Amino acid sequence: MILSKSVIAPSDAQRSRWNHDDFRRQKAVVKQFTERQQSTPYLIGPPNAGGFSVLKNIEYEDRLPLNATVARLSSFESLRLLPVVRNALYGRALRQLDEKRPSAIQALAIQKMMRLPPPTNLHKMKVKLKSYLLAAETGSGKTLAYLLPLFSMLKEEELQNAPAVWHLPERPYIRSIILVPTAELVQQVLVQVKDMCHDIKLASAGLSQESTRGVADGIRKKQIDILVATPVPLLKLIHRTSWNILEDCRKIVVDEADSLMDRSFKDETQEILDTPPRLETLVFCSATIPKTFDRTLAQKYPDMERIIAPHLHQIPRRITFSTVDTAAKPFFNDKRKALAETLYNLDRSDTDPGKVKRIVIFVNHRESVSGIVEYLNGLKIFTVGLTRDNSLEERSSLMREFIRPTPLLKDAKDLNLVTGSVKTLRVLVTTDIFSRGIDMQSVRTIILYDVPFSSIDLIHRAGRTGRMGRRGRVILLATKSELRPWLRGLATTINKGYALV
Numbered sequence: 001m002i003l004s005k006s007v008i009a010p011s012d013a014q015r016s017r018w019n020h021d022d023f024r025r026q027k028a029v030v031k032q033f034t035e036r037q038q039s040t041p042y043l044i045g046p047p048n049a050g051g052f053s054v055l056k057n058i059e060y061e062d063r064l065p066l067n068a069t070v071a072r073l074s075s076f077e078s079l080r081l082l083p084v085v086r087n088a089l090y091g092r093a094l095r096q097l098d099e100k101r102p103s104a105i106q107a108l109a110i111q112k113m114m115r116l117p118p119p120t121n122l123h124k125m126k127v128k129l130k131s132y133l134l135a136a137e138t139g140s141g142k143t144l145a146y147l148l149p150l151f152s153m154l155k156e157e158e159l160q161n162a163p164a165v166w167h168l169p170e171r172p173y174i175r176s177i178i179l180v181p182t183a184e185l186v187q188q189v190l191v192q193v194k195d196m197c198h199d200i201k202l203a204s205a206g207l208s209q210e211s212t213r214g215v216a217d218g219i220r221k222k223q224i225d226i227l228v229a230t231p232v233p234l235l236k237l238i239h240r241t242s243w244n245i246l247e248d249c250r251k252i253v254v255d256e257a258d259s260l261m262d263r264s265f266k267d268e269t270q271e272i273l274d275t276p277p278r279l280e281t282l283v284f285c286s287a288t289i290p291k292t293f294d295r296t297l298a299q300k301y302p303d304m305e306r307i308i309a310p311h312l313h314q315i316p317r318r319i320t321f322s323t324v325d326t327a328a329k330p331f332f333n334d335k336r337k338a339l340a341e342t343l344y345n346l347d348r349s350d351t352d353p354g355k356v357k358r359i360v361i362f363v364n365h366r367e368s369v370s371g372i373v374e375y376l377n378g379l380k381i382f383t384v385g386l387t388r389d390n391s392l393e394e395r396s397s398l399m400r401e402f403i404r405p406t407p408l409l410k411d412a413k414d415l416n417l418v419t420g421s422v423k424t425l426r427v428l429v430t431t432d433i434f435s436r437g438i439d440m441q442s443v444r445t446i447i448l449y450d451v452p453f454s455s456i457d458l459i460h461r462a463g464r465t466g467r468m469g470r471r472g473r474v475i476l477l478a479t480k481s482e483l484r485p486w487l488r489g490l491a492t493t494i495n496k497g498y499a500l501v
């Protein structure tokens with residue numbers, strides 16, 4: 001999974017188990033790694049470290065030139081965006097910020113995606129598919145990185161009266177699609193799209209497994225510029241419509257693309273991508289590039305342009321990572337006790353004085369959620385659980401409370417906080433349904449109750465805090481059996497800014 005000298009240095013017991021060749025090979029990797037570490041600020045480890053390597057390794061040399069480009073593009077004015085889109089960005093998406101600057105992935109994505117096509121090319125009826133991969137660390141503003149070019153392209157086509165627009169029929173149509181994996185993300189992205197499109201004047205709609213049949217069928221009767229959808233309901237709609245409902249769709253964004261292109265979703269996603277007869281722009285967006293995803297993209301879209309932010313696969317330095325050894329005294333492998341003690345410490349800590357402290361606990365299996373919720377509530381720590389078993393309505397209302405700005409403690413009564421011994425905490429126990437894409441700006445602490453299955457899960461779970469320049473902390477609880485050698489060095493590895501593999 002990871003990659004530092006400390007992580008892969010063998011213990012005496014291991015040393016005796018390994019044969020001589022293995023050990024020499026391992027030593028060579030450490031040496032190579034250490035040399036690179038001394039000469040580069042991006043500490044990328046050997047891909048075989050820990051014997052668990054799922055992410056594509058992005059070489060330092062490939063990251064370096066990007067920094068110079070990002071530095072040059074330090075304002076939205078220096079990027080080719082339509083004024084109506086820039087105004088909606090300033091007046092709506094970033095209205096609360098005094099200084100409005102693009103993040104690295106936004107600068108790179110807008111620069112590369114808005115470069116083409118020149119206006120004259122738009123008069124050709126058949127346009128070659130242009131595909132992109134946008135990859136950047138969690139909380140780095142990837143949503144706007146694909147929305148801003150999408151809005152600009154759609155609007156530009158209207159203003160130039162391009163074939164994509166004058167060819168549009170009187171009947172209903174869908175001009176572009178944003179595919180996301182969950183109903184929560186449909187809601188989150190749609191809110192942002194609708195907010196900005198109020199000014200930009202583009203029509204949008206949402207479709208997920210939670211949409212009623214009436215809502216789904218209603219989509220067939222509308223003229224939609226941007227449809228935000230999950231794959232399965234969209235596919236069902238395509239199948240039960242007698243004409244090709246994606247006849248006029250020329251742009252598709254696949255958000256959380258590594259998950260939408262993995263085994264569980266791949267067939268549905270690919271069928272959707274293959275349905276529009278005149279697809280021009282295809283954007284895959286992700287915070288992680290697993291090797292399998294990388295291979296799929298290379299095979300299916302060999303001409304794809306890869307736009308990769310310099311800090312991909314690193315957990316941002318503003319997030320402090322620590323490990324609690326639950327095998328040690330005084331927990332003696334009692335993980336729940338270690339969790340309670342960790343929460344008591346957070347309650348007493350002086351971070352966010354006078355404010356409610358929001359904490360998210362991730363577990364690997366949804367069956368574990370209710371037990372932990374019961375246990376913590378028994379200790380008068382206000383805790384709620386959130387799994388797929390909750391209705392979308394319940395999930396949305398719980399989510400809203402964790403997403404909106406942190407309330408002051410004096411207002412906490414309004415939030416129905418229990419009057420227990422632990423007054424400052426509001427805890428959410430959940431699984432990976434909440435780990436991807438959800439923008440929890442006011443969550444400062446993430447507790448990993450279980451060791452994540454892979455570096456992919458680790459990056460997404462940890463990424464719910466420390467978003468867009470904010471500080472955060474991640475605490476991993478590990479029992480004796482889970483404390484494998486690479487795990488002991490994980491905190492050092494992450495806090496030094498190593499990219500995970």
Ligand SMILES: Nc1ncnc2c1ncn2[C@@H]1O[C@H](COP(=O)(O)OP(=O)(O)OP(=O)(O)O)[C@@H](O)[C@H]1O
Pocket residue numbers: 093094097100101102103106136137138139140141142143144286287436437438439441463467468
């Ligand atoms: N240029 C910017 N300046 C300041 N804040 C921004 C900027 N762009 C986006 N944001 C804010 O940063 C937060 C994170 O953005 P977003 O949800 O798009 O991140 P992400 O990269 O998609 O994360 P994840 O990988 O977890 O899905 C959002 O609240 C968004 O409004």
